[in-house]
Amino acid sequence: MEQLSAGQKLDRAFEKLGKKKTLSFELDLDTDVASLKALDAKSDPEPGEEIPEQAAELLSGAKITVTVQSKRPLDESGEKDLVGTALKVSTPDGDLAEYRVIGDFTYVRADMAAMGEMAGSPVPDAGDLPPEAGAMKDVIEGKWVKIDTKEMEKVTGDSRKAEGGPAPAPSLDAKTQKKLVKALREVIAREVKFKTADGANGTEHVKATAPFRTLVTELFGEIRPLVKDLPPGMDLPTDKDLKEAPDAKVTADFTLKNGALSQVDVDLAKLAESAEVKKLGLTLRMREGAKPTVPAGATKLDLNELMNGFFGGSEMGDPESA
Numbered sequence: 001m002e003q004l005s006a007g008q009k010l011d012r013a014f015e016k017l018g019k020k021k022t023l024s025f026e027l028d029l030d031t032d033v034a035s036l037k038a039l040d041a042k043s044d045p046e047p048g049e050e051i052p053e054q055a056a057e058l059l060s061g062a063k064i065t066v067t068v069q070s071k072r073p074l075d076e077s078g079e080k081d082l083v084g085t086a087l088k089v090s091t092p093d094g095d096l097a098e099y100r101v102i103g104d105f106t107y108v109r110a111d112m113a114a115m116g117e118m119a120g121s122p123v124p125d126a127g128d129l130p131p132e133a134g135a136m137k138d139v140i141e142g143k144w145v146k147i148d149t150k151e152m153e154k155v156t157g158d159s160r161k162a163e164g165g166p167a168p169a170p171s172l173d174a175k176t177q178k179k180l181v182k183a184l185r186e187v188i189a190r191e192v193k194f195k196t197a198d199g200a201n202g203t204e205h206v207k208a209t210a211p212f213r214t215l216v217t218e219l220f221g222e223i224r225p226l227v228k229d230l231p232p233g234m235d236l237p238t239d240k241d242l243k244e245a246p247d248a249k250v251t252a253d254f255t256l257k258n259g260a261l262s263q264v265d266v267d268l269a270k271l272a273e274s275a276e277v278k279k280l281g282l283t284l285r286m287r288e289g290a291k292p293t294v295p296a297g298a299t300k301l302d303l304n305e306l307m308n309g310f311f312g313g314s315e316m317g318d319p320e321s322a
Contacts, residue, residue, distance in 0.1 A: 006194035006206045010254055011185075013206075018075025018257070022291060024067040030281035033060050035269070038276035061092045067292055084292035100292050105146040107295050112140050135301040144298035155303045160228040183222035191215050199255060206254040212271055213247040233320040246271045262286050 004012070017023060033056045038053040070077040071086040088098040097110040116123040126140040135145050192210045199205050220236050227236065248270035255263040264284040269277055 006196045006208075007189065007192075009196070009204070009256060009259070010194070010206050010208070010261075012259060013254070013256050015075070016260045017286065019073050021071070021073060022067070022288075023074060024065065024287040024290065026281040026285045026287065027064040027066075028053040028285070029059065030265075030279065030283055031060050032279050033057055035272075035277045035279045036060055038274055039272055039280065042272065042274050042277070049310050052118065052120045054120070058091050058096065058114070058118050062096070063090050064088070065090070067290065069291055100295065101149060102292055102294050104149060104275045105294075105298075106149045106152060107144055107146045107298050108139075109142055109144045109295070110139070111142050113142075133298045138299045139301070144295040145301040146298040147301050147303060151303055180223065181225055183226070184219065187215065187218045188220055191218055202257065204256045206256060207251055207252065209249055209251040211247050212213040213242065215244040215250075216245055217242045246273050248273070258284075 019202065033053070033108065036056045036059060037051060042055075045051075059219075065086075066085040067084070068082065070081045071083055072081045084100070084102045086098070086100040088274045089096045091114075093114070095109075095111065096114055098108070100107045112123045113230075123140060126137040129137055129140065138145050188208075191214055192208045195207045195209075196208070197205045216237075220242065224236060250271065251267060253265040254261060255265075265281065267281045267282075269280040272280055
């Protein structure tokens with residue numbers, strides 16, 4: 001029987017993920033309100049810009065779930081191969097926001113009341129909106145709306161041009177992606193120490209430990225020769241920036257089940273370099289991907305009409321034509 005090193009086991013676990021055509025993962029921020037406030041205080045915000053209590057409470061229990069579906073195995077896929085993507089942000093009190101991109105449309109819904117409380121800026125009541133608000137009433141009420149994806153890209157692109165902002169950055173080509181993965185693997189092989197241990201229910205743990213500053217410095221050192229192949233605007237941190245990064249050792253705990261990656265836990269509290277930040281971690285759980293589905297009853301939201309009329313403050317014409 002072939003004996004694999006901890007690093008080889010981890011490589012094979014990631015390769016198994018890449019062979020899937022549909023994959024879901026859940027990102028859980030493992031922290032508490034006190035730690036988030038201490039972390040915010042350490043960043044020295046301007047008076048009045050401190051993180052609100054409500055926002056800290058929501059973030060401390062937030063989970064992000066992402067699903068990707070492709071026509072080809074994910075490690076061979078490009079943007080054109082994706083047939084469905086979905087992202088949901090949830091809290092213990094319910095879903096906060098969700099969007100799905102399926103076919104020609106992007107579907108969106110959000111708990112606007114909760115988001116308004118988090119931002120400290122309550123949203124208006126849907127009944128108080130003028131008739132020309134149209135589908136915006138559904139947005140306020142947290143119902144599904146759908147937006148033509150090409151129209152959305154055009155409107156956001158035109159908005160960037162009008163504001164003198166940069167155009168959307170192109171995605172990385174497959175060749176550059178492979179170069180980045182190769183660079184990452186080389187740095188990990190040099191700088192990361194691996195250790196294996198048996199877990200419960202037939203699982204196995206691979207723990208990877210490395211000093212954070214050394215790891216990111218080496219990683220960006222490998223990436224810099226590839227800058228010419230990266231999309232415009234992807235500026236890398238300077239050597240001076242990296243010297244200010246914490247040099248504490250960080251451990252990532254990878255849980256493998258039947259050789260496949262099922263969970264990753266990372267404790268980031270040491271990176272905060274503050275005794276007040278007692279709980280700060282990330283947990284990433286892998287799930288069998290379920291095909292993203294079209295939500296029923298979504299109202300079409302016309303962005304051009306919305307931007308030129310409701311938000312532009314001009315007349316929108318006949319409401320019945322909306």
